[in-house]
Structure formats: structure tokens, C-alpha cells
Amino acid sequence: MAASSGQSIAVVGAGQAAGQLISSLRSLGFEGHIRLFGDEPYLPYQRPPLSKEYLAGDMTVEQLPVLQPEFYDNAKVELSLGTRVEAIDRGAKRLQLAGGESVAYDKLALTTGARVRRLGAPGEERDGIHVLRSIADVDGIRAAFAPGRRLAIVGGGYIGLEVAAVAVKQGLAVTVLEVADRVMNRVVCPEVSAFYREEHERQGVRILTGTGVGAFEAGEGGAVRVLCGEAPAIVADLVVVGIGILPEVSLAEAAGLEVDNGILVDAFARTSDPDIVAAGDCTNHLNQVLEGRVRLESVQNANAQARVAAATLCGQPTPYAEIPWFWSQQYDLKLQIVGLSQGYDQTVIRGLPEERSFSAYYLKDGSLIAADAINAPRDFMMARKLIAAGTQVDPARLADSSVPLRALA
Ligand SMILES: Cc1cc2nc3c(=O)[nH]c(=O)nc-3n(C[C@H](O)[C@H](O)[C@H](O)COP(=O)(O)OP(=O)(O)OC[C@H]3O[C@@H](n4cnc5c(N)ncnc54)[C@H](O)[C@@H]3O)c2cc1C
Incomplete structure (x- = not known):
């Protein structure tokens, strides 16, 4: 899989993962040609501010890029923005661009992200x-x-609520x-949903x-x-309308790569083609910490997986082994989520919601698997460590704010 310095790497999709992947390729010593294709007219940019500071007018478009514009010059990255890749010819190792041009690659990285899910309701295409x-x-x-x-917002997930x-x-x-029957029901427990509903x-x-x-x-x-x-x-x-996303797999699927709720990649970001890696929202990956496949939609995942993909391309394979984390900002409330709560059998609340700083912990068979920290960054940091260590916790001590979290480790 490793690319040699005389080879060229094409990166398709100019978003969060692409920015990280290119930066990691250069810092790991890849000296060959890199060409970045993105269908939007922008350099890779951060999406989280779109429903927060940028929507509020507190951030300008110049503040959104993942990397400063000079980086691409200094790192000798050939930019093809506003350029959609229409097809991959894996046999010939060529990309077909919108407009007819065909471009050769030695190694390919797919960072095509996701597209919004549509309701499929009549009238959805109306103005407004x-x-x-x-x-x-x-x-x-x-x-x-x-x-x-x-303003009517369809969907009470984190994007809809940030917009609200x-x-x-x-x-x-x-x-x-x-x-x-409650907001953010896919990601948080009923107590946290109720707190956010009340606040809104x-x-x-x-x-x-x-x-x-x-x-x-x-x-x-x-x-x-x-x-x-x-x-x-x-x-x-x-x-x-904010009702979720679907991984953008159309290119990969048409090229015959293995796809199942995302482009299937292993713990090293390798697809079913030995010359193609993939990273970010478009993938469904094998995660060594979670001991299974997962499709994530977060900056943490895009960055971590892009680093893994770059290491694979540079012949320094390192498996993906991070606990997922995520954040959301609504009013003065910073919600930080760590771990995946699916399958939990017990929740423990620590702290007082009425003081606007508390945490919800998710346990499965006595082990901590996930936590939501609301205006509680130290709880979030400590929960990351406890989850990574697979810590068994005593629910009564966890609920008792007078017991320091590190004492539970
Ligand atoms: C409004 C909003 C708020 C968010 N808030 C948070 C948050 O608070 N915290 C958090 O962790 N995450 C948040 N996220 C999620 C996070 O931004 C994504 O997980 C992250 O951007 C994924 O990065 P990516 O590189 O995989 O995909 P993207 O950033 O989506 O980039 C993919 C790019 O590829 C392009 N592309 C696709 N197909 C082609 C093609 N054939 N040819 C050329 N280009 C192509 C796309 O147009 C896009 O520009 C938010 C997302 C949104 C939309």
C-alpha cells in the first residue's frame, strides 16, 4: 500500500479529513505529488461553526479553513477546487473529472464526507x-x-437545536x-434530552x-x-430540515469498492482496493478499541482516521484505536460526548442540572462506556480515561460529586 516518493496521491473530497490527511502525509515525509479534488469552491473547511458561530455571524468565511491557505503552496499541493470527480477507473488507475478530463493516480484517498438525508416529503423542493x-x-x-x-426546524437533533x-x-x-418523543434521542439519555428541551x-x-x-x-x-x-x-x-446524513459513497460504490453503510475500511483505513484508502464521514471502519465496525460523523473521527490513512500510505501502518468524542454548543451550554452509549443498561447523573453543569454516565454490565458532560470539561476528560481503561464503576460513588472521578479509576 505504501506510496513511494516518485508517486502521486490523489485526494477526492476537500473537507476536514482531506486537510488532516494531506498535512499528515507531508509531516510523515511523503515527498511525492499530491492533488486535491473538491467539488465545493473552498479550501477544506471546518463544518462545526456552520450551525454555530458562522450562522450567528460571529465568524467569517476566512476563519473557517482547516489549514491556512499558505499551507498548500508550501506543501506543494495541487488544488483542483470546484472540480467534481465523476468516476474512478480502478483498472487504469484514473479519475474521470466533470468536464471530461482524465487524471492518473498511483494511490487514492477518498474523503467524500456525507450528504444530508432528505425527508422525501411532497413539496420539499419549495423555496424557503x-x-x-x-x-x-x-x-x-x-x-x-x-x-x-x-422558522420551522424539522429534526430535533444537535444540528436542529444549534440552529434553534x-x-x-x-x-x-x-x-x-x-x-x-424527545430531542437528541439518538445520542443522549432521557435526562439530558429533558434538560435541553427545558432550556430551549x-x-x-x-x-x-x-x-x-x-x-x-x-x-x-x-x-x-x-x-x-x-x-x-x-x-x-x-x-x-436537519434529519441526519448519509455517507457519500456513490463514487466508491460505482467503482465496485465494498460499501455497507459507508465505504468499508479496516483499522488501517484500507478499502477493498489495495491502492485506495478512505477516511471520515464516508467510511464504516473497524475500530480496535470498540472491537467492531462503526460509522461516525465527527471531527475527531475525520482527523483520527485521516492520520491513520496517511500513515498507511507512508508505509507506517498504525491501527485506528481512539474512543470517539463529539461536542455541541447550544446557548452557553457546551455538551461533550465521549464513547458510544448504544446498548447501555444503566445511567448515572452526577452534579445538578439546575446548576447548568452536570454529567450523564452510561454503564453496561457495570463498565463505563460513554458520558455526556454539560459545562463539565473535567468530567469529560476523566471519563475519556475511565472509558479507555474499561473501568468498572460503582454507580453510587459515581453519582456522588464529593468522590473525585479519579478515585474511581
Ligand atoms: C452544521 C454541522 C455542524 C457540525 N458540528 C459538529 C460538531 O459540533 N462537532 C463534531 O465533532 N462534528 C460536527 N459536525 C460533523 C463534522 O463536521 C464532520 O464529521 C466532518 O466535517 C467530516 O469530515 P469529512 O472530511 O469526512 O467530510 P466533509 O467535511 O463533509 O468533506 C467532504 C467533502 O468532499 C466533497 N465531495 C464529495 N464527493 C465528491 C466528489 N465526487 N468530487 C469532489 N468532491 C467531493 C464534499 O462536497 C465535501 O466538500 C458538524 C457537521 C455539520 C454539517
């Missing part, structure tokens, strides 16, 4: 209905933001429509759970009517 994945998406949403306007937090602070009338409602956001959206219709004066089954329609001036 937005999704949120790219700078262009947020520019469209921001253009429609104005105090007093009515920014919008209500800017004076919009915000309604969140969530089909499940206190800030003035209306949250309707158990509310599925069936269709969108034209309303009066350019408004959108959001139809929710038997419930009265919600009338909105703009709608943001």
Missing part, C-alpha cells in the same frame, strides 16, 4: 426550505434570517418539529415532539405551510 451541510447552505439560511420571522439556539437569540420565532423552551423555542412532517405547501405571502398529519399546519417564513 433549506438543509445545512455547506457554507453555501448557511449563506442561504442567513439571507433569510430576520427578527420576527417564523442561534435563531431564537436573533429574534426569530422558532418551532422545532421532532418525530421522536425557557429561551422561547417551541418544541413539538411526536410530530412527523408529511408535506410542505405554499402559504400566504410566500410562507410555507408545514403539514404534520392530524396536527394543525405550522406556517413558517423559512424551514431548515
Whole structure:
């Protein structure tokens, strides 16, 4: 798999993972040619601020890149931005670009990320209905933001709730429509969901759970009517749909790579083709710490896996072995999540939600497997260590804030 210094590496998809991968390739000593293809017109940029500081207008587009623009010159990276790769000819080791050009590669890295999941509801393509994945998406949403306007958010996940937090602070009338019976139900326990719901409602956001959206219709004066089954329609001036993402695997799939809920890669970021690695949201990887396959959607995963892929390409294979972590910012609340809580059989709350600083711990057979820390960065750091060590914990001592967490190790 290792690329020699006379060889060329093509990187397809100019996002978080691509930026990290290129930077790691150079720092690990790869001296060959690197060419980066991205269909957006931007250098690899950070997406987390899109639903936070950039949406709020507290960050400019110049502050979003993963690496400073000079890096690419200094590192002699050939940039092909605004250029979509249409197909991979694995036999000939060539990429087919939109526009007809064909480009040779020796090794290929796929960092194609994800695309937003669509509702599939009639009227979804109407004006005023937005999704949120790219700078262009947020520019469209921001253009429609104005105090007093009515915003309906479909999906009470972390992106929908981050948008709600920014919008209500800017004076919009915000309604969140969530089909499940609680917000962020895929990622946090009922206690944390309840805390966030209460906080949003206190800030003035209306949250309707158990509310599925069936269709969108034209309303009066350019408004959108959001139809929710038997419930009265919600009338909105703009709608943001945030119902999750799907890994962007179309190139890989058409090229015959193994794909199953993401491009299948091993612990070394190797795909089923010995000359192709993949990293980031587009993959489904074998994780040695979690002892199984997992598809993650986070900056931590994009960076860690990109480092693994670069090491593989440089002939210094190192397996992926990190505990996943993630964060979300809503109002003054920083939520930090570590580990994967699926399959937990007990939760323990430590600290007082009313003091706006507490943690929820997820246990399985007595071992700590995940934690959510709300305005509690030290709990988050300590939980990372306890989870990595597979620590068995006594729930009563864990719940007791007077017992230091390190005493549980
Ligand atoms: C609004 C928002 C908020 C987020 N907040 C957080 C957060 O708080 N914390 C956190 O950990 N994570 C967060 N995430 C997730 C995080 O940003 C992603 O996990 C991360 O960006 C994944 O990086 P990636 O390189 O795999 O994919 P991306 O950053 O999506 O980059 C993939 C790039 O490849 C391009 N591409 C795809 N196919 C082709 C092709 N055929 N040819 C050329 N280019 C192609 C895409 O257009 C895209 O530019 C957030 C994401 C979003 C959208």
C-alpha cells in the first residue's frame, strides 16, 4: 500500500479529513505529488461553526479553513477546487473529472464526507426550505434570517437545536418539529434530552415532539405551510430540515469498492482496493478499541482516521484505536460526548442540572462506556480515561460529586 516518493496521491473530497490527511502525509515525509479534488469552491473547511458561530455571524468565511491557505503552496499541493470527480477507473488507475478530463493516480484517498438525508416529503423542493451541510447552505439560511420571522426546524437533533439556539437569540420565532418523543434521542439519555428541551423552551423555542412532517405547501405571502398529519399546519417564513446524513459513497460504490453503510475500511483505513484508502464521514471502519465496525460523523473521527490513512500510505501502518468524542454548543451550554452509549443498561447523573453543569454516565454490565458532560470539561476528560481503561464503576460513588472521578479509576 505504501506510496513511494516518485508517486502521486490523489485526494477526492476537500473537507476536514482531506486537510488532516494531506498535512499528515507531508509531516510523515511523503515527498511525492499530491492533488486535491473538491467539488465545493473552498479550501477544506471546518463544518462545526456552520450551525454555530458562522450562522450567528460571529465568524467569517476566512476563519473557517482547516489549514491556512499558505499551507498548500508550501506543501506543494495541487488544488483542483470546484472540480467534481465523476468516476474512478480502478483498472487504469484514473479519475474521470466533470468536464471530461482524465487524471492518473498511483494511490487514492477518498474523503467524500456525507450528504444530508432528505425527508422525501411532497413539496420539499419549495423555496424557503433549506438543509445545512455547506457554507453555501448557511449563506442561504442567513439571507433569510430576520427578527420576527417564523422558522420551522424539522429534526430535533444537535444540528436542529444549534440552529434553534442561534435563531431564537436573533429574534426569530422558532418551532422545532421532532418525530421522536424527545430531542437528541439518538445520542443522549432521557435526562439530558429533558434538560435541553427545558432550556430551549425557557429561551422561547417551541418544541413539538411526536410530530412527523408529511408535506410542505405554499402559504400566504410566500410562507410555507408545514403539514404534520392530524396536527394543525405550522406556517413558517423559512424551514431548515436537519434529519441526519448519509455517507457519500456513490463514487466508491460505482467503482465496485465494498460499501455497507459507508465505504468499508479496516483499522488501517484500507478499502477493498489495495491502492485506495478512505477516511471520515464516508467510511464504516473497524475500530480496535470498540472491537467492531462503526460509522461516525465527527471531527475527531475525520482527523483520527485521516492520520491513520496517511500513515498507511507512508508505509507506517498504525491501527485506528481512539474512543470517539463529539461536542455541541447550544446557548452557553457546551455538551461533550465521549464513547458510544448504544446498548447501555444503566445511567448515572452526577452534579445538578439546575446548576447548568452536570454529567450523564452510561454503564453496561457495570463498565463505563460513554458520558455526556454539560459545562463539565473535567468530567469529560476523566471519563475519556475511565472509558479507555474499561473501568468498572460503582454507580453510587459515581453519582456522588464529593468522590473525585479519579478515585474511581
Ligand atoms: C452544521 C454541522 C455542524 C457540525 N458540528 C459538529 C460538531 O459540533 N462537532 C463534531 O465533532 N462534528 C460536527 N459536525 C460533523 C463534522 O463536521 C464532520 O464529521 C466532518 O466535517 C467530516 O469530515 P469529512 O472530511 O469526512 O467530510 P466533509 O467535511 O463533509 O468533506 C467532504 C467533502 O468532499 C466533497 N465531495 C464529495 N464527493 C465528491 C466528489 N465526487 N468530487 C469532489 N468532491 C467531493 C464534499 O462536497 C465535501 O466538500 C458538524 C457537521 C455539520 C454539517
